[in-house]
Amino acid sequence: MPGRTVVKLATVSAFVAASVLAVAPTAHADLVTHCIGTGGAVTVPNDLLVPAGQSCALTGTTITGNVTVAAGGNLVVAGGRVSGEIRVAADGYLDATETTIDGQVVLAAGGYGVFLKDARSGNVTVRPKGSATIDSFLFVEESTIVGTVNAGAGEVRLDRGTQVERNVSSTGTYYTDVHDSFVDGTLSVLNSATGSVVCGSAVRGQATFAGNLGGVQLGPNGTLDSCASGGYWGRDVSITSTTGGVSVDDNIIDGQLTVTSNDPAAQVAANNRIRGGVTGDQAAATTNRAARTAAPDREDAGDQRAETRRTSAVQEATAAGDARL
Known part of the structure; x- marks a missing residue:
């Protein structure tokens, strides 16, 4: 097994509390579904928000709008579909397995990380770290990126049959590795620390x-x-x-x-x-x-960081209780 970090993340088991919030006082008020905990094979007919510091785990869920993971939030999606984009704020985390994301995925400066497995998405962007204390990660396995990968921070690894249909560009990451994958455009790795x-x-x-x-x-x-x-x-x-x-x-x-x-x-x-x-x-x-x-063996350190986040997410979601989307 490769010595550099390979994330091994299981679907987070959590409980759900969800609500609908009307925003923007227009003639047809936009609706945003707030998710805290778990949801099943239903359709969310609007945007979805994981509130700050909360955890949301969805299985077989279709989201017809955009998704926002607020600061410190966790979103785990298995077998789902997102018609819009996913934006993850500082210290936020996204885990998408067997999921299609029609829009882009953006991890903000200081975002905790993004893990895609057997997924499909548009452009993937990891913002530069800036003054944030958290160093991000982007791990992609067996997935298709219909667009570009542009990373400005953290650990970046494309692995196990991943396909990027346009360019891969990284500047100032901790490392950028490509294993058993295909890049249909250019590959640029600049100023990587390791x-x-x-x-x-x-x-x-x-x-x-x-x-x-x-x-x-x-x-x-x-x-x-x-x-x-x-x-x-x-x-x-x-x-x-x-x-x-x-x-x-x-x-x-x-x-x-x-x-x-x-x-x-x-x-x-x-x-x-x-x-x-x-x-x-x-x-x-x-x-x-x-x-x-x-x-240097980075795998243990990376797995420990992911496990710490996963355990924390489960504990927080369990404390929130159970409700339906």
Whole structure:
């Protein structure tokens, strides 16, 4: 199992209290359903709000409007559908499994995190951390993003057959990793604190890695993470101004590989197939399995953080009581 964080989140079991609130005094007043606890296979004919500090768990629910998770709130959706967008405020959390989100998903600065599994959504955005003390995460497994992924903070991982139909762009994240996934546009990872790993994946467009402090690993036998294979790159790949090490192993690059201003110099294995050749400084690649084994294990820390949030959500929702949407 990969050493870097892989979120393992189960559906939160909670209880529900829900109410309908009329807002905006217009001729046809907009309605907002407030959800605290759990709801079933019903249709919410308007927008939905998870109030600040509350938890809401929905199974098979259809929401015809937009969803807002207020500050400190938790929303868990399984087998549902959201016709609009989902916006998650500071310290808020979204967990969507086997769910379709027609609109975008936006995690605000200081948002706790977003977990998508076997889901489908529009653009996904993680706002830069700013002055917030919480560092966000975005974990996506077996899902389709019909649009772009744009992350400005925290841990970012696309995994297990995830497809992004446009571009993936991250700036200033803790790390941005892509495992066993497909990006139909460009991939850009800039100024990541602990670098980037791409394994067993395909990127159709140009790929740019620059200013990453913890290294860049494309393919197996690097020091950041363990993986079985390299990937396919449809255009040029550029890795520049990187510290912590660069390794490129077992990749097919249908373009040029540029490796400049990296310290130490990039290791480019002989088993890569690079159509446009390599430019820049490079060192002989070596298999460094000992270093890979000793790489920092972020999985335990990530799971502990998710479990803490999950337990807290269950406790808060249980205390709220039970009602129907």
